[in-house]
Amino acid sequence: MAIDTAAIQTHVRGILKALGEDPDREGLKDTPARVAKMFGEVFEGIGYTNHEIALMFGKTFEEDMDITGMGEDMVVVRDMEVFSYCEHHMALMYDMKVTVAYIPNGKVIGLSKIARIADMAARRLQLQERIGSDIAEIMAEVTGSEDMEVVIEGSHSCMTARGIRSSSARTKTVTLRGRFRSEPELRI
Numbered sequence: 001m002a003i004d005t006a007a008i009q010t011h012v013r014g015i016l017k018a019l020g021e022d023p024d025r026e027g028l029k030d031t032p033a034r035v036a037k038m039f040g041e042v043f044e045g046i047g048y049t050n051h052e053i054a055l056m057f058g059k060t061f062e063e064d065m066d067i068t069g070m071g072e073d074m075v076v077v078r079d080m081e082v083f084s085y086c087e088h089h090m091a092l093m094y095d096m097k098v099t100v101a102y103i104p105n106g107k108v109i110g111l112s113k114i115a116r117i118a119d120m121a122a123r124r125l126q127l128q129e130r131i132g133s134d135i136a137e138i139m140a141e142v143t144g145s146e147d148m149e150v151v152i153e154g155s156h157s158c159m160t161a162r163g164i165r166s167s168s169a170r171t172k173t174v175t176l177r178g179r180f181r182s183e184p185e186l187r188i
């Protein structure tokens with residue numbers, strides 16, 4: 001479902017007024033439209049289910065797997081940068097690095113598609129933990145493998161720039177599925 005751009009503009013204008021601002025002054029007159037456009041970008045993932053994201057980026061390669069045996073070798077893509085917004089404050093999560101490891105089950109996914117999946121899962125009102133479980137769920141559907149680890153490190157502006165103001169606090173979350181859960185030596 002596409003976002004309701006007109007409603008967002010109306011509400012942003014209302015927020016500006018509630019803040020004591022003049023929404024018609026030169027610097028703010030286009031702000032509701034800009035914010036609606038920005039929300040369309042940064043919240044694009046709200047418009048898709050995990051299943052739909054799996055279909056969108058679900059191109060896999062099965063050729064040569066029997067010959068090379070690479071269909072069972074671990075793949076790790078490190079440090080994919082994403083941005084997200086926490087669902088509690090709608091505050092930016094930044095300096096977010098996502099690392100995904102999986103053990104293919106006979107087919108592999110194109111590497112760029114892993115980054116696209118991580119990027120789209122982050123473009124929602126999220127919890128860092130849920131970004132990890134969403135990526136694991138989408139990757140499992142695409143690859144047919146349950147053996148997955150997703151490590152995310154990031155900063156939450158709701159705790160670095162306001163509130164407790166722990167400006168250097170970083171949060172690390174680890175999502176483990178399948179063999180990564182039962183065999184600790186596999187963990188990256």
Ligand SMILES: Nc1nc2c(ncn2[C@@H]2O[C@H](COP(=O)(O)OP(=O)(O)OP(=O)(O)O)[C@@H](O)[C@H]2O)c(=O)[nH]1
Binds near residue numbers: 129159
């Ligand atoms: N587990 C988890 N918590 C988050 C995430 N993003 C933000 N939070 C936390 O969500 C909580 C919301 O707590 P509340 O007490 O309702 O909000 P608040 O009064 O603004 O709390 P303070 O931030 O402590 O001032 C805060 O502790 C945030 O740090 C996240 O991705 N995962």
Ligand SMILES: [Zn+2]
Binds near residue numbers: 086087089159
């Ligand atoms: Zn927050």
